[in-house]
Amino acid sequence: MTTFNAFLLFAQAAVYFTVMMGLLRARKVIGVGVFMCALGVMHFLETYLASVFYIELPFGIISPGSTVLFSGKLLMILLLYIREDALVVRQAIYGLLIGNFLIVALVMILRNHETIVITEGRLPDIAFIDEIGSLMVWGTLLLFVDAIAIIVLYERIGDWFGRHLGLRFLVCGAAVLTFDQAGFFLALHYVSGAPWHVFFGGLVAKLVATVVYTALFIAYLKYFDDEAAWLTNRSFKDVFQVLTYRERYHQLLEATTRDHLTGTLHRRQYDHNAPKILEKSLSESKPLSLLVIDIDHFKAVNDRHGHQAGDQVLAKIARMLSENLRSDDHLYRFGGEEFVLICEKLPAEAAMSLASRLRKAIERFSAIYFPEKITVSIGVATAPEDGTVLETLFQAADMRLYEAKRAGRNRVCGPAVQE
Incomplete structure (x- = not known):
C-alpha cells in the first residue's frame, strides 16, 4: 500500500507539473493571468488536505496537499520569476496573499449566519471552518515569506552555482521548503495536536518532492526548451526591493525630492x-x-x-x-x-x-x-x-x-x- 501511495503521489506531481508548465510555456499566447489563476485556486485544497488528509509512506505519514500541491506552487512561483521577472511574479505573490486573506475574512462573516438544515445529517462544521481559517492565515503568511525568500535565495546562490540551473533550483527549493515545513507544522501542532513524527515525515516528503520537481524541470529543459534562455543574472538586492515594493517607495521618495x-x-x-x-x-x-x-x-x-x-x-x-x-x-x-x-x-x-x-x-x-x-x-x-x-x-x-x-x-x- 505504501508503494502504491508513493506511485500516486508521483503521478499527482507529474500531472501538476505538466499542466502548470504548459500554462507557463503558453503565457505569451493565452496570458500569464491563466497561469496565476491556476496557481491560486489550489490554496484552500492545500490547507484542507494538510489539516485532515494523510497517507502513509515508507518513511512516514505525510499530506499530499503539503507535499505535492504546496511544494509545487512554491517552485512554480520560482519558475515564473525565472522566466519573467520580479515585477511579474510579485503580482502572483501579492494576489495570493490578498485573495487568501479575503477568503478567511468572508468565512469569518459567513460563520455567523443562522443556518437551516435541508439535508438530514448535513450541518456545517463551524469548528473545522475556524481551524481551517487559522491555518490558512498562517499558511498564507508563510507562503508570502517563502515566495520572496526562494527567489532572493535563487539569485544569491547564482554566483556559487553559475550555470547549473537545476542545482540552483534544487538547493533553494530544499532550503525554503525545510523552513516552511517547520513553520507550518508548529501551527498544525498547536491547532490540531499533530504528532511530531508528522513533521519529520512531511519534511522528507517535501525534500523528495523537490527532487522530483527538479528532475521534471531538468527533463523539460532537455526535451522542450533551451536552458540558456532560463539563465538570469539579476541583483538579489534589487530583486528583493521589487518583490517588497521598496522600489516604489524609492520612486515616490525621488518624486517628492x-x-x-x-x-x-x-x-x-x-x-x-x-x-x-x-x-x-x-x-x-x-x-x-x-x-x-x-x-x-x-x-x-x-x-x-x-x-x-x-x-x-x-x-x-x-x-x-x-x-x-x-x-x-x-x-x-x-x-x-x-x-x-x-x-x-x-x-x-x-x-x-x-x-x-x-x-x-x-x-x-x-x-x-x-x-x-x-x-x-x-x-x-x-x-x-x-x-x-x-x-x-x-x-x-x-x-x-x-x-x-x-x-x-x-x-x-x-x-x-x-x-
Missing part, C-alpha cells in the same frame, strides 16, 4: 540638507565648495523660442551637469534658471577647475543641440575660507556670480580668481 523638469534636487532639499553637509565637512576639517550656476539671457530664450524650448534647455543643461558630478556632489535647482552645486572634499582651486569645465562643456553642447548659443555664468565660494555658515557661503558665491555677469557673462568668478 526632485524637480520634475530637470531631475535635480528641489530647493527645499537644499534648505534641509545643505547645512548638514557643510557642518559635516567642517567637523571633519575637509573643504567644501559651493557653485551658483546661472543660465545667461535665459528670459530672451523663452521670449524668442517659447517656454517649451526654454524647458528643454533647462532639462538638457541639468542633465549635462548631473553627468559630470562626482559621488560627493549635490546638485539643486535653486529657482528659475539657477542651479546650486555643493561639492564635498573640493578645495577652491579644484572647484574653479570644475566650474570652468562645466562652463566650456555647456557652451560646446549648446552650439550643436540648442536653437541658439547658450552659456552659463558661475560663482564659486569655498568653506571655510569664504564662510562657515551656509548663508554666508551662498552670499559669497552669489556675489561672484554677479561679478561674472557684469564682466560679460559666460565666465567663472571665484576666490581671488576670475576666468
Whole structure:
C-alpha cells in the first residue's frame, strides 16, 4: 500500500507539473493571468488536505496537499520569476496573499449566519471552518515569506552555482521548503495536536518532492526548451526591493525630492540638507565648495523660442551637469534658471577647475543641440575660507556670480580668481 501511495503521489506531481508548465510555456499566447489563476485556486485544497488528509509512506505519514500541491506552487512561483521577472511574479505573490486573506475574512462573516438544515445529517462544521481559517492565515503568511525568500535565495546562490540551473533550483527549493515545513507544522501542532513524527515525515516528503520537481524541470529543459534562455543574472538586492515594493517607495521618495523638469534636487532639499553637509565637512576639517550656476539671457530664450524650448534647455543643461558630478556632489535647482552645486572634499582651486569645465562643456553642447548659443555664468565660494555658515557661503558665491555677469557673462568668478 505504501508503494502504491508513493506511485500516486508521483503521478499527482507529474500531472501538476505538466499542466502548470504548459500554462507557463503558453503565457505569451493565452496570458500569464491563466497561469496565476491556476496557481491560486489550489490554496484552500492545500490547507484542507494538510489539516485532515494523510497517507502513509515508507518513511512516514505525510499530506499530499503539503507535499505535492504546496511544494509545487512554491517552485512554480520560482519558475515564473525565472522566466519573467520580479515585477511579474510579485503580482502572483501579492494576489495570493490578498485573495487568501479575503477568503478567511468572508468565512469569518459567513460563520455567523443562522443556518437551516435541508439535508438530514448535513450541518456545517463551524469548528473545522475556524481551524481551517487559522491555518490558512498562517499558511498564507508563510507562503508570502517563502515566495520572496526562494527567489532572493535563487539569485544569491547564482554566483556559487553559475550555470547549473537545476542545482540552483534544487538547493533553494530544499532550503525554503525545510523552513516552511517547520513553520507550518508548529501551527498544525498547536491547532490540531499533530504528532511530531508528522513533521519529520512531511519534511522528507517535501525534500523528495523537490527532487522530483527538479528532475521534471531538468527533463523539460532537455526535451522542450533551451536552458540558456532560463539563465538570469539579476541583483538579489534589487530583486528583493521589487518583490517588497521598496522600489516604489524609492520612486515616490525621488518624486517628492526632485524637480520634475530637470531631475535635480528641489530647493527645499537644499534648505534641509545643505547645512548638514557643510557642518559635516567642517567637523571633519575637509573643504567644501559651493557653485551658483546661472543660465545667461535665459528670459530672451523663452521670449524668442517659447517656454517649451526654454524647458528643454533647462532639462538638457541639468542633465549635462548631473553627468559630470562626482559621488560627493549635490546638485539643486535653486529657482528659475539657477542651479546650486555643493561639492564635498573640493578645495577652491579644484572647484574653479570644475566650474570652468562645466562652463566650456555647456557652451560646446549648446552650439550643436540648442536653437541658439547658450552659456552659463558661475560663482564659486569655498568653506571655510569664504564662510562657515551656509548663508554666508551662498552670499559669497552669489556675489561672484554677479561679478561674472557684469564682466560679460559666460565666465567663472571665484576666490581671488576670475576666468
